[in-house]
Amino acid sequence: MGVNAKGLILKEQNIGENDKLVTVLTDSLGVIRAFVRGAKKLNSKKQSATGLLCYSKLSFYKTKDSYIIDEAESIESFFGLRNDIEKLSLAQYFCDIAFELSPKEDDATDFLRIVLNSLYFLANGKRPPLLLKAITELRLVSLAGYMPNLIACEKCGAFETPIMYFDMERGLLYCDNCADETALFPLEIGVVSAMRHIIFAKIDILYNFKLSPEASEDLSYITEKYLASKVDRPFKTLDFYYSVKD
Known part of the structure; x- marks a missing residue:
């Protein structure tokens, strides 16, 4: 099931060589944890948009046990x-x-x-x-x-x-x-x-x-x-x- 939301990345944790697990405060879903596949690849568009303290437009899909961020677009990074x-x-x-x-x-x-x-x-x-x-x-x-x-x-x-x-x-x-x-x-x-x-x-x-x-x-x-x-x-x-x- 696909879900769109805006959210702030509260925490991030590296998973393996290319993936990470993020904790997100979203407007419509509250606090959720979601996997970001390929987030650490240099050419990944999701890398900057799913970093700590980034506020982004997020597209999730939900499996039986977890959320996975499919697309991410940064709104504010608080540089x-x-x-x-x-x-x-x-x-x-x-x-x-x-x-x-x-x-x-x-x-x-x-x-x-x-x-x-x-x-x-x-x-x-x-x-x-x-x-x-x-x-x-x-x-x-x-x-x-x-x-x-x-x-x-x-x-x-x-x-x-x-x-x-x-x-x-x-x-x-x-x-x-x-x-x-x-x-x-x-x-x-x-x-x-x-x-x-x-x-x-x-x-x-x-x-x-x-x-x-x-x-x-x-x-x-x-x-x-x-x-x-x-x-x-x-x-x-x-x-x-x-x-x-x-």
């Missing part, structure tokens, strides 16, 4: 990431998150749009990397069904106080009058507003906000820890990003 080890490592972390959280063999259009937009802004240097990291972490984990409740204080319903407190395990927010647990993480209201924006904004305006470097650090920390509380494995790509980060 701006290739010569910057910090950006490249962060991009690979985004791919890791997408692999972990995106649906398998089901529609994943919104997941794909988030990752592609984050890679675009990262490659072109149009947004601070820490801000892109926080957006990608929190929006993807929310799409996956772990959206925190940030509308108001869980106890009294207060929309905002100068400092609010976040329960990372339960994804709940408390005002400074109701917070009574030492395990809660304090957040300035600007960071809370940024988190609300990341969760609820339409994708077209999702990236249209700014934070101070200090607030960006706090936001990145809280989104990373919240994601970690919902995903039962460490990300080696994140560790590598921190090892090369300035």
Whole structure:
């Protein structure tokens, strides 16, 4: 059965001398694994279009046990990431998150749009990397069904106080009058507003906000820890990003 889809190559693995196995985040099929026959031959049109971080038009056919990529045409290769080890490592972390959280063999259009937009802004240097990291972490984990409740204080319903407190395990927010647990993480209201924006904004305006470097650090920390509380494995790509980060 033939299937056409657009997809981002999240992972690649060499198989023998000429073939490889790729993991792809597609719009209509979610995350799938597919074989690419002859991908490493010098004259293969599929070589560049099925490389890591390539976004391509793909034609698959499905056998009983696997997908095979029959044709591939590159749409975007994100070359701006290739010569910057910090950006490249962060991009690979985004791919890791997408692999972990995106649906398998089901529609994943919104997941794909988030990752592609984050890679675009990262490659072109149009947004601070820490801000892109926080957006990608929190929006993807929310799409996956772990959206925190940030509308108001869980106890009294207060929309905002100068400092609010976040329960990372339960994804709940408390005002400074109701917070009574030492395990809660304090957040300035600007960071809370940024988190609300990341969760609820339409994708077209999702990236249209700014934070101070200090607030960006706090936001990145809280989104990373919240994601970690919902995903039962460490990300080696994140560790590598921190090892090369300035």
